[in-house]
Amino acid sequence: MAIRANPKLIYELEKYGADDVSKCYHCGNCSATCPLTSSDSIFPRRDMRNLQMGLESNLESSVDPWLCYYCGQCSDECPRDAEPGETMMSLRRWLTSRYDWTGISRLIYRSWKAELSAIVFLAIITGIFFLAMGFWKGDIHDYDGANAFLQSGESWYGIPVFWRMSGWGIHLFDWLLAAVLVFFLGTNCIRMWWFSMGRDRDLHFSLWAYVKNIWLLPFHFFTQKRYATCERKTPWAIHLWLMLSYVTMLILIMVFLELMWSGPGVDWRVHAFGLTAAGGLLITSLYVLRGRVVKTETHYKYSHESDWMFLILLLVVTCTGILQFFLHRFGSDVAANIAYVVHLMAVVPMLGLEVPFSKWSHLAYRPLGMYFHHVREDTVAAEQPVREPLGAAQAA
Amino acid sequence: MRIGVYLCQAGIGDPDAVDLHSIAGYAANLPGVEVVKDLGKLPRIDPKVLADEIKSSKIERIVIAGDSPGFFKPGFTRALALAGGDPTEVKLASFREYGASTGAGTDRAKSVLACATLGVPFPLAAVPDTTAVHPDTLVVGGGVAGIQAALEIGDAGKKVYLVERTGTIGGHMAQFDKTFPTLDCAACILTPKMVAVGQHEMIDLMTYCEVDDVSGSPGSYKVKIRKKARRVDEDACVACHDCAAVCPVRVPSEFDNGIVERKAVYMPFPQAVPNVYVVDGDSCTYVQSDGKKCGVCAKKCPKECIDLDQTDEIVEIEVGNIILAVGYEVYDAHKIERYGYGALPNVLTALEFERLTNASGPTGGKIVCKTKRFNKRKKADEWVFDADEGESPKSIAIVHCVGSRDANHNPYCSRVCCMYSLKFAHLVTEKLPDADCYEFYIDMRAFGKGYEEFADRIKAEGTFVIRGRTAKVHEADGRLVIRGEEIVEEELVEFPVDMVLLSVGLVPTADSARLAAMLGLATDGDGWFSELDYNAAPTETERGGIYVAGLCQGPKDIPDTVAQASAVAAGVLKSIAIGRGLDSRADLSLSDIEARAASLTRA
Numbered sequence: 001m002a003i004r005a006n007p008k009l010i011y012e013l014e015k016y017g018a019d020d021v022s023k024c025y026h027c028g029n030c031s032a033t034c035p036l037t038s039s040d041s042i043f044p045r046r047d048m049r050n051l052q053m054g055l056e057s058n059l060e061s062s063v064d065p066w067l068c069y070y071c072g073q074c075s076d077e078c079p080r081d082a083e084p085g086e087t088m089m090s091l092r093r094w095l096t097s098r099y100d101w102t103g104i105s106r107l108i109y110r111s112w113k114a115e116l117s118a119i120v121f122l123a124i125i126t127g128i129f130f131l132a133m134g135f136w137k138g139d140i141h142d143y144d145g146a147n148a149f150l151q152s153g154e155s156w157y158g159i160p161v162f163w164r165m166s167g168w169g170i171h172l173f174d175w176l177l178a179a180v181l182v183f184f185l186g187t188n189c190i191r192m193w194w195f196s197m198g199r200d201r202d203l204h205f206s207l208w209a210y211v212k213n214i215w216l217l218p219f220h221f222f223t224q225k226r227y228a229t230c231e232r233k234t235p236w237a238i239h240l241w242l243m244l245s246y247v248t249m250l251i252l253i254m255v256f257l258e259l260m261w262s263g264p265g266v267d268w269r270v271h272a273f274g275l276t277a278a279g280g281l282l283i284t285s286l287y288v289l290r291g292r293v294v295k296t297e298t299h300y301k302y303s304h305e306s307d308w309m310f311l312i313l314l315l316v317v318t319c320t321g322i323l324q325f326f327l328h329r330f331g332s333d334v335a336a337n338i339a340y341v342v343h344l345m346a347v348v349p350m351l352g353l354e355v356p357f358s359k360w361s362h363l364a365y366r367p368l369g370m371y372f373h374h375v376r377e378d379t380v381a382a383e384q385p386v387r388e389p390l391g392a393a394q395a396a
Numbered sequence: 397m398r399i400g401v402y403l404c405q406a407g408i409g410d411p412d413a414v415d416l417h418s419i420a421g422y423a424a425n426l427p428g429v430e431v432v433k434d435l436g437k438l439p440r441i442d443p444k445v446l447a448d449e450i451k452s453s454k455i456e457r458i459v460i461a462g463d464s465p466g467f468f469k470p471g472f473t474r475a476l477a478l479a480g481g482d483p484t485e486v487k488l489a490s491f492r493e494y495g496a497s498t499g500a501g502t503d504r505a506k507s508v509l510a511c512a513t514l515g516v517p518f519p520l521a522a523v524p525d526t527t528a529v530h531p532d533t534l535v536v537g538g539g540v541a542g543i544q545a546a547l548e549i550g551d552a553g554k555k556v557y558l559v560e561r562t563g564t565i566g567g568h569m570a571q572f573d574k575t576f577p578t579l580d581c582a583a584c585i586l587t588p589k590m591v592a593v594g595q596h597e598m599i600d601l602m603t604y605c606e607v608d609d610v611s612g613s614p615g616s617y618k619v620k621i622r623k624k625a626r627r628v629d630e631d632a633c634v635a636c637h638d639c640a641a642v643c644p645v646r647v648p649s650e651f652d653n654g655i656v657e658r659k660a661v662y663m664p665f666p667q668a669v670p671n672v673y674v675v676d677g678d679s680c681t682y683v684q685s686d687g688k689k690c691g692v693c694a695k696k697c698p699k700e701c702i703d704l705d706q707t708d709e710i711v712e713i714e715v716g717n718i719i720l721a722v723g724y725e726v727y728d729a730h731k732i733e734r735y736g737y738g739a740l741p742n743v744l745t746a747l748e749f750e751r752l753t754n755a756s757g758p759t760g761g762k763i764v765c766k767t768k769r770f771n772k773r774k775k776a777d778e779w780v781f782d783a784d785e786g787e788s789p790k791s792i793a794i795v796h797c798v799g800s801r802d803a804n805h806n807p808y809c810s811r812v813c814c815m816y817s818l819k820f821a822h823l824v825t826e827k828l829p830d831a832d833c834y835e836f837y838i839d840m841r842a843f844g845k846g847y848e849e850f851a852d853r854i855k856a857e858g859t860f861v862i863r864g865r866t867a868k869v870h871e872a873d874g875r876l877v878i879r880g881e882e883i884v885e886e887e888l889v890e891f892p893v894d895m896v897l898l899s900v901g902l903v904p905t906a907d908s909a910r911l912a913a914m915l916g917l918a919t920d921g922d923g924w925f926s927e928l929d930y931n932a933a934p935t936e937t938e939r940g941g942i943y944v945a946g947l948c949q950g951p952k953d954i955p956d957t958v959a960q961a962s963a964v965a966a967g968v969l970k971s972i973a974i975g976r977g978l979d980s981r982a983d984l985s986l987s988d989i990e991a992r993a994a995s996l997t998r999a
Contacts, residue, residue: 027797027838028881032867032888033734039887046886077734077867079802390862390882391891393832394791 005054013051015110016097017304018090024048024082030074035229039389040377041067044074044084047091060098063196063376065091066362066369069239071230072298086302093304096361098195099188105357112305115353119309122349130341143324143333143340150340174254177351184356189364196372203379213374220367222247235299238284243363245280248273274325281318285311310359313350317343399513400431400455401489402472406464407437409921414496414505419461422506426513431455441471447478456481459512461489461505487512494518495918495926495938495981507989514993519929521993524940524979527615529971530716531555534619536607536911537721539567540954541946541961543589545719548965550598554972557713558593559621560603561907562650564668565590567723571651571747573754573761575954576819577850583756587667594669604674608710610718610915614940614979615971619713625706627675627683628661632701635663635671639693639702646773647679652751655781656758661693661702665756675704716977717941717968720911720925721961724902724947727799727806735798735898736869741766741779742789742876743869743896745798746816752781753823759783763827765894789831789894792824793878795866796837800901808922810901811951814841817899818851821859833859834893836866836880844953862889869896902951915942916982924950928981935964940978943967 006012010021024045031037031045043064050058068088075085097106108115130150134140138149150170197205220226224243227236252274289311291300320343327336354360401423403416416434424432431453435441450458458472465488477483489505489512496505511518533549535542538560546558558565570590572582593599602621609620628639645660652658660680663673677683681690682704694702729737729745737743742765744752755761764786766779794817799805817835824833840861842851855861866880875892882889904923912919917937918926925944928936935943945964946957971977 025801025838026883027865028863028883029865029867031881032864032879037888042881042886042888045881045883077804079797079804079865081803389887389891390860390885390889391834391878391893394891394893 003055004057006056007054009054009056009059010051013087013090013094016090016093017302018051018083018087020081020083021048021051021087022082023080024052024078024084025080027079029077029079030084033073033077034068035071035073035231036067036069036226040380041373043068044088048082048084048087051087051091059091060095060195061200063369063372064088065095066366067226067373069224069227069230069236070299071232071235072301073231075298075301083302085298089299089302090304092362092365093306093359095192096358096365099192099361099365100184100357101187101191102184102357104353105361108353108358109304109306112309115306115309115358118353119313119349122352123345126348127341127345130344134337134341140334140337143328143336149333149337177348178254181351181355185361185364188356188361189368192365192368193372196369197375203376203383205375205379209375209378213371213378216371216374217367220370221363226370235297238287241280242284242288245277245284248277249281252277278318278322281314282322285314285318289315306358310350310354313346313354316346317350320346397428397456398430398454399426399428399457399459400450400453401426401429401433401459401461401509401513402468403432403434404439404460404462404465404468405437406462406467408463409492411437413463413501414491415502418502419505419509423459423461423509423513426510428457429513439468441468441475443471443475443478446472446475450475450479450481455479457485457487457513457515459487459489459509461491461509461512463490463492465490485515487515489513490518493930494522495928503986507984507986510986510990511993514997516993516996518989519932521996522981522984522989523992524981524984526976527613527940527979529615529941529975529977530617530714531972532557532713532715533717533719533968533972534559534607534617534713534715535719535721537561537567537723537946537948538565538593538601538603539721539723539946539957540569540586540589541721541723541957542567542719543586543593544958544961545721545945545965545968546593546599547589547596548962549968550593550596552965552969553598554969555598555600557600557602557619557621557715559605559607560601561606562664563604563626563662563672563674564664564670565593565601565603566665566667566669568747569954570665570667571653571754572750573757574819574823576815577844577846579819579822583667590667590669594671601670602711603670605711607911607914612714614942615716615977617715617718617941619715619718621711621713623709623711625675625677625708626672627677627680627702627704627706628673629699629701629703630670630672632699633672634699635673636698637663638696638698639673642692642696644690644692645679645681647676652758653745653747655748655751673702675702680704717943717971718915719943719945719964719968720915720917720948721945722905722907722911722948724951725905726900727810727903729798729898729900731805732798732898734868735795735866735896736871736876737898740869740871740876740896741768742894743898745898745900746813746820747900749820749897753820753827759786761827762786763788763824765789787894788828791832791834791893792895792897793834793836793866793869793876793893794820794897794899795869795878796835796899797865798898798900799903801838806901806903806922808901808951809841811841811843812953813899813901814839815844815847815850815953817897818842818854818859820897820899821854822857825857825859834878835859835861836864836878837861838863838865844955864889902947904948908948915939917942920950924948935960935967936978938982939980941971 028045031042037043041064047064065088070085070089072085075083093109097109134149140149142148224240292303295301320339324336324339327339420432420434423429458476460468460472472486473483489509491505494508508518511521532555535546535558538558546556550556569582569586575582604624604626606622608622610617612618639661640659643659643661646657648654649656649658651664661673661675694704726747751757753763759781762783767782767786768777769780771778796817800810821833840851842848862882864881864883866878868879870877876896877892879890920926925948927934943964945961
């Protein structure tokens with residue numbers, strides 16, 4: 001098959017963050033330093049090479065960027081300051097925009113103005129929607145109870161009435177939003193499979209290889225075990241803490257939302273979970289924000305606009321979420337309702353943009369990348385003969 | 397003529413060396429200058445946009461000004477051609493190349509720019525006046541460069557003072573086993589030259605001396621030389637070795653790069669010139685205890701030529717020309733922790749291996765691994781080379797570019813490491829035919845006559861040449877494990893070896909910085925002495941009558957060093973022959989250069 005080269009690829013990638021790729025002189029120091037790389041998938045150098053040569057299809061089909069957790073060791077030791085770690089980060093952004101068929105990802109990654117506009121637009125729509133619903137059906141002076149601004153428990157013959165914004169309605173809204181996000185992310189994941197596995201003509205991936213490795217998906221999703229292979233363990237701990245806090249919060253909201261509403265009968269077990277998760281989110285996002293501002297570590301040295309927007313949205317969501325709880329606790333229901341609306345105004349753009357089209361899509365792509373990598377590794381091991389590595393005589 | 401001046405910075409060297417704002421203002425007032433634009437650091441030139449600009453302001457000549465403006469020339473040339481102009485009218489005002497990066501600064505940059513707008517090469521305009529020259533010459537540094545320059549001038553019948561910091565001349569070349577690519581014995585080439593210097597009637601050899609101060613002007617420098625206390629009478633000593641035999645002190649030998657020990661009173665190496673012992677005051681018990689302890693060597697000396705109470709002495713001389721040939725040091729491999737130098741016993745630097753494989757070295761040229769031994773005096777285990785007990789390594793890895801071509805260490809290529817590493821591979825395969833030798837390199841820089849053929853020969857001899865830099869050396873199961881990427885095959889390689897040789901890069905000596913400050917000489921960003929003109933005057937400096945030769949001007953191999961040393965001698969002899977030499981370019985003022993450039997355009 002003829003290989004097409006896109007000589008402008010390296011410039012295109014600049015918009016996604018990496019602008020030092022051309023400095024690389026291919027000494028291989030990065031790959032050899034990396035504790036995660038293996039002979040089957042030599043990164044970051046191979047990807048640097050593909051970038052320099054503009055081999056777009058090679059990069060599109062590569063899952064290497066998802067195997068890297070960006071500890072920054074390669075960038076620290078790079079003799080050319082070519083920033084291989086940041087290149088891998090940029091490639092993840094680029095791949096996200098490639099997997100996305102809607103083009104939204106490409107738009108918001110390449111232009112921070114577009115991203116900001118999208119956030120503001122979604123926030124305003126959400127705000128108008130919830131304020132209208134609230135004033136129509138509820139009372140801004142009530143946070144809970146029959147006349148609650150946003151979460152009254154009204155239903156029509158026992159069926160939740162979404163357009164009246166009953167408590168069930170907001171729940172339904174959550175699920176509808178989730179369904180939309182899953183649809184976009186899911187279709188993007190299918191495209192990822194097609195790029196990296198499906199259209200490969202050289203290898204035949206057996207169903208058994210797919211089934212055998214399927215456990216890797218939840219395993220990597222929940223433990224991020226691979227991140228712990230990096231030499232420094234703190235980034236892994238912070239990442240895991242942030243992610244587990246968020247997952248806890250997500251489960252609480254998606255499944256136990258009614259219990260979360262503070263009424264006379266507060267279930268403190270739920271609140272214990274909720275507050276722990278909220279605290280975790282607050283601490284870790286502040287830690288990351290400080291890291292990015294002060295540039296404490298190599299992986300915080302370069303921040304793409306999308307990183308800042310994501311972080312700020314996350315902080316706003318966390319803070320308003322905590323705020324509405326405490327405002328209500330201390331009896332200021334009006335303030336609590338306003339905080340709730342602001343909370344929703346941040347939540348919708350954060351989830352709506354970040355999960356299928358931007359940074360947060362890695363929650364699916366990363367485990368999938370590792371899964372596909374293992375499927376490929378197994379297939380290669382079965383189909384191709386093993387070559388004796390250099391220096392094998394010494395090891396004997 | 398309508399001229400456009402574009403300021404473009406490549407970002408090399410010190411960014412604050414020149415005041416760009418002041419230069420832009422100056423450029424705007426130069427005759428003919430219509431446009432002055434500061435494009436900042438590393439601008440991306442779009443020839444089409446630029447061509448429109450050139451057309452609209454009717455520019456006929458473009459001057460690109462900056463630290464390394466040649467970097468941007470293609471874009472400007474194309475733009476001028478697109479605009480219908482004469483593409484040869486793109487002139488460069490190279491601030492850094494013409495010494496504006498250090499010392500002279502903004503004024504120098506302005507004069508370079510003025511010459512460029514007039515279309516006059518800067519070196520043609522910036523020619524200083526001549527001065528009368530004293531016939532004597534000072535050579536600082538007794539390595540192969542200093543020896544060669546001193547011999548050339550001395551053989552021409554002119555007086556030379558050769559000042560050497562250590563107890564013997566010879567420098568690094570005396571430590572080498574073989575030279576590349578001819579595999580000649582280094583000592584066989586160097587020692588006759590050393591002896592010639594020692595016996596030369598026109599060369600005043602001053603070993604164990606340092607240049608303390610230089611005053612005066614080009615053509616007549618007054619130099620204060622500090623004769624460090626040698627504590628051994630140079631004329632009386634017959635090198636009988638009785639003093640060293642009784643000396644109780646043991647310190648690492650500089651000549652053998654610390655792989656063996658010497659005494660406090662010592663001969664650097666058996667072929668030293670002058671063949672005289674020297675007392676190292678920093679380690680001598682008698683000197684350190686202010687004469688209260690020891691002193692046995694003075695009692696034992698049959699010629700009674702040891703005077704342990706001797707102190708430093710200042711000698712003043714007058715010379716017309718000064719040749720700096722102070723050489724280099726090797727990069728401190730301790731700074732690169734991932735190679736484990738210092739922590740792992742069998743990780744050696746190149747110079748240590750030179751001594752190990754040298755027939756006059758501590759093992760008589762036998763390549764062995766270090767053996768662990770209990771040192772009774774220090775009451776601790778230590779790793780030493782033992783020719784009898786040491787095991788021959790079965791496999792040796794050679795790591796190129798250690799500290800070189802690395803933004804975290806030295807950005808430049810040290811130029812000799814590839815070749816000496818290949819030489820090591822040859823020596824290993826020659827002496828240990830059963831051993832495997834692996835070379836980890838980034839780019840094989842075999843750049844000279846016969847070098848590429850030498851590289852091919854080494855590959856043909858069975859050395860495994862791996863394209864890929866080593867990332868890490870660590871220890872596992874008592875062996876060294878080396879890890880890198882083999883780039884051609886795209887695979888990670890990690891395997892055990894017995895010995896790792898680090899091909900360390902070259903850095904300027906600490907003395908270079910001291911001399912540069914004392915003499916007011918410019919050095920480049922890496923600390924090497926700046927020559928007057930890289931292409932046209934590679935041995936002269938900004939200061940008249942001060943020349944550079946050998947490694948202190950920049951990394952180079954032995955043939956280049958010797959060639960440069962002879963070239964320096966030619967320049968010195970020329971000034972002595974005509975009785976006049978050039979004054980310092982550094983003393984030329986901006987108005988001087990402007991006036992000269994203007995007169996050149998008229999002519």
